[in-house]
Each structure stands twice: as structure tokens, then as C-alpha cells.
Amino acid sequence: MEDEFAWLDRVSPRRFFQPNVTEGIGDDAAIYQTSPKFEDILCVDTLVEGIHFARETMLPTDIGYKALAVNISDVAAMGGSPLYYIVSAAVPATWTEDDLIMIYRGMRELGDSYEMDLLGGDTVSTDGPLVLSVTVVGRTEKGKYLTRRDAEAGDVLVITGPLGGSAAGLHLLWNQGELDFEDEANRTLLQYHQRPDPQVIAGRMFAHETSRAAVNDISDGLASEAWEIAEASEVSLHIDQDVLPLAAKWHPQFSDEQALQHALFGGEDFQLLAALPADEWPALEKQLQTEGIPALKIGTVQAGDPAVTLHAEGEQVPLLKKGYNHFSAENQRKGSE
Numbered sequence: 597m598e599d600e601f602a603w604l605d606r607v608s609p610r611r612f613f614q615p616n617v618t619e620g621i622g623d624d625a626a627i628y629q630t631s632p633k634f635e636d637i638l639c640v641d642t643l644v645e646g647i648h649f650a651r652e653t654m655l656p657t658d659i660g661y662k663a664l665a666v667n668i669s670d671v672a673a674m675g676g677s678p679l680y681y682i683v684s685a686a687v688p689a690t691w692t693e694d695d696l697i698m699i700y701r702g703m704r705e706l707g708d709s710y711e712m713d714l715l716g717g718d719t720v721s722t723d724g725p726l727v728l729s730v731t732v733v734g735r736t737e738k739g740k741y742l743t744r745r746d747a748e749a750g751d752v753l754v755i756t757g758p759l760g761g762s763a764a765g766l767h768l769l770w771n772q773g774e775l776d777f778e779d780e781a782n783r784t785l786l787q788y789h790q791r792p793d794p795q796v797i798a799g800r801m802f803a804h805e806t807s808r809a810a811v812n813d814i815s816d817g818l819a820s821e822a823w824e825i826a827e828a829s830e831v832s833l834h835i836d837q838d839v840l841p842l843a844a845k846w847h848p849q850f851s852d853e854q855a856l857q858h859a860l861f862g863g864e865d866f867q868l869l870a871a872l873p874a875d876e877w878p879a880l881e882k883q884l885q886t887e888g889i890p891a892l893k894i895g896t897v898q899a900g901d902p903a904v905t906l907h908a909e910g911e912q913v914p915l916l917k918k919g920y921n922h923f924s925a926e927n928q929r930k931g932s933e
């Protein structure tokens with residue numbers, strides 16, 4: 597298999613039996629209406645040992661925290677609040693009962709902060725790696741959910757915070773023999789990788805404080821997620837390289853070019869990327885700042901065939917639709933080592 601999604605189209609149902617489904621396969625999460633006031637949000641993401649984490653890169657508490665965080669991030673990208681979660685764990689003999697308790701402690705730490713309830717799950721043994729699959733249910737007010745389809749020419753393109761921190765943190769973990777965990781600059785990058793902060797408040801603001809917004813969370817890298825908005829909305833996105841908030845910009849270990857590559861293609865940052873009407877941005881920016889969210893305008897939306905262009909020093913370069921692909925030759929090799 598070379599592509600994560602080519603086959604999906606062939607198995608996607610062409611119609612729904614249930615009349616209350618409003619969004620099926622295709623966005624960050626599914627949406628179905630459950631009451632006159634609300635729509636429910638449903639999503640699942642999986643973390644696999646050796647692919648998403650390793651014993652060397654994450655404590656059991658971090659693994660649990662991140663397994664839930666990546667799902668809350670998809671709820672945030674739909675403009676909702678997370679409510680419930682269930683967990684499927686495939687556990688090899690190399691992981692102890694204490695490890696599992698710590699994984700659940702990490703999940704609970706984050707879940708409690710959102711007043712989410714753990715409602716169930718499933719546990720099986722495996723002779724493969726540890727696999728954790730978390731399903732989250734969230735909710736948003738009727739008609740208020742956000743898709744990737746609503747970007748229009750003239751919009752501003754906004755990001756909720758620094759990019760590339762997760763990839764830089766992972767790079768430190770793998771490549772820095774004696775990593776100084778007391779160093780503040782290192783700790784910041786490790787935190788981005790090990791305990792990403794899903795942008796629920798920002799997602800709620802995009803849903804409620806704009807007349808329209810197209811939103812995606814950054815799991816596979818800015819380039820890849822920008823392309824998803826460009827394709828779903830049939831617009832051309834223009835990103836200004838000089839204003840991109842690079843998480844590793846001031847870290848002595850990374851060159852500016854490395855920090856940029858991590859931001860564009862690294863992934864797992866879990867910031868929200870949003871396109872919204874330009875005249876609504878100044879007021880929203882102030883509201884986001886009041887909440888302590890360092891959101892920034894990083895570009896614009898223009899009419900044209902789906903494309904993403906990076907502007908730097910008077911030059912424009914097309915940004916490749918490159919991001920983390922589970923089935924690329926590179927990642928296949930890594931997985932089988």
C-alpha cells in the first residue's frame with residue numbers, strides 16, 4: 597500500500613441509512629445531529645509503538661496523554677468540546693500492569709482537565725507492538741461545526757501557535773546522546789512532542805466568533821494540512837514564510853532551515869490552521885490573545901486551482917503536498933526495522 601487514502605474512497609458508503617448523519621468520512625471527525633440544539637462529533641486515532649512512540653521517547657504517562665490529546669485535537673478542529681472517550685488497548689507481554697496504569701493516568705490527567713468521562717474500551721493481548729486506539733465523542737451547537745471546505749478567496753490564513761516543535765523534540769530525543777532535561781529550551785520542544793496541547797478554546801472561537809471558517813488540525817505537517825483545505829475548498833493558499841512561528845527558531849541545536857522543514861513537513865504539532873474572512877480577523881485576534889493563544893496570520897486565500905504556495909524574499913515556490921505518510925517507502929522501512 598502506498599497511499600493512506602486512495603483505497604478509502606472505494607470503501608466509503610455512498611449514502612447513509614441514518615438521516616441524522618451530517619458528515620461521514622473525509623474531515624477531522626464525523627458529525628451527526630442528536631438533538632434540536634446539538635450535533636455530536638465522533639473520531640478515532642491510534643498510536644502504535646515504534647511508529648508514534650517508543651519506550652525511549654515517551655513515558656507511559658506521556659503515551660496516554662498524547663493518545664487522548666490527538667483525538668481531542670480532531671474534535672477541536674471541528675469546533676467542538678470533547679465529552680467522552682473509550683480506549684482499545686492491544687498489549688504485548690513486554691508492557692506491565694504498572695505501565696498500563698501509568699498510560700491511563702496520563703489519559704486521565706488530560707481528560708479530567710476537560711471534564712471528559714472514560715466510558716469503556718477493550719483489552720487484548722498481541723505479539724506485536726503496543727497499540728492504543730482512542731475514540732472520542734464531542735459536541736457542538738447545531739450548525740456550528742467547522743469543516744475544511746469553507747475557505748474563500750480573500751480570507752486570511754491563521755495558525756494558533758508554534759510549528760515544528762514536535763518534530764524538533766523528537767529529533768533531540770533520538771539524536772542528543774546526553775540530553776539536558778533541565779534546559780528550558782529542550783523542555784519546551786520535548787513538551788510539544790510528548791504532551792501536545794489540543795486547541796479546543798481556539799476551535800470554539802473559530803466556530804462562534806466568525807461567520808465562517810475552514811479549519812484543520814496539524815497532524816501531518818503544515819504543508820499537508822494546508823493542501824487538504826486548498827483541495828476541499830477549491831482555493832489557492834499563500835503562506836508567508838517569514839511570519840511562520842517556528843518552534844525551534846531560537847534553539848541552538850537547529851538551523852533556521854531545519855526549523856522551517858520541521859514546521860512545514862514534521863507534523864504532530866496539533867495547532868489549528870484556519871481560513872476566515874479577513875475583516876473578522878482583527879477582533880478575533882484580540883479575543884484569542886485574551887485567552888493567551890498566540891494565534892498569527894500566516895497567509896491569505898486566493899481564487900484558483902487548489903494549490904499551496906510559499907512566499908519568501910520576493911520569490912514564490914509551490915509547497916509540495918508532502919507530510920507524514922504511513923505507507924511511504926521511508927516510513928515502511930522504519931516500521932520493519
Ligand SMILES: Nc1ncnc2c1ncn2[C@@H]1O[C@H](COP(=O)(O)OP(=O)(O)OP(=O)(O)O)[C@@H](O)[C@H]1O
Pocket residue numbers: 604620621622623624625626640641666670815816
Ligand atoms: N480505516 C478507515 N476507515 C474509515 N474511515 C477512515 C479510515 N481511516 C481514516 N478514515 C477517515 O478519513 C478521514 C481522514 O482521516 P485522517 O486519519 O487523515 O484524519 P485526521 O485524524 O484528521 O488525521 P491524522 O490521523 O493524521 O491525525 C477521516 O474522516 C477518517 O474518519
Ligand SMILES: Cc1ncc(C[n+]2csc(CCOP(=O)(O)O)c2C)c(N)n1
Pocket residue numbers: 641642646647648649650653766815816862863864920
Ligand atoms: C518513535 C517515533 N517515530 C516517529 C514519529 C513521528 N511520527 C509518527 S506518526 C506521525 C504523523 C502523525 O501520525 P498520524 O497520521 O497517525 O496522526 C509522525 C510525525 C514519532 N512520533 N515517534
Ligand SMILES: [Mg+2]
Pocket residue numbers: 623624669670673812813814815
Ligand atoms: Mg485531524
Ligand SMILES: [Mg+2]
Pocket residue numbers: 640641
Ligand atoms: Mg486520523
Ligand SMILES: [Mg+2]
Pocket residue numbers: 641666667670815
Ligand atoms: Mg487526527
